[in-house]
Amino acid sequence: MQAPLHQVGDIISDTQQQYRVVGILGEGSSGVTYAAENTTQSAVTVALKVLSLQHTSAAWLK
Numbered sequence: 001m002q003a004p005l006h007q008v009g010d011i012i013s014d015t016q017q018q019y020r021v022v023g024i025l026g027e028g029s030s031g032v033t034y035a036a037e038n039t040t041q042s043a044v045t046v047a048l049k050v051l052s053l054q055h056t057s058a059a060w061l062k
Helices: none
Strands: 011-013 018-028 031-038 044-051
Touching: 018 044
Parallel strands: none
Antiparallel strands: 011 018, 018 031, 031 044
């Protein structure tokens, strides 16, 4: 298995939210699930799934 894309302390963000990775909850063929803290809302912990396109079938991408 490859090394995870994100490490503890990394920031993952979109246009409205920002999350700090606090740990890895699990890894599988479809991607990695991270425990993360929402830095824009205090005391909110979430699970973020980052999908791997490496193991995704071409049919699913269409």
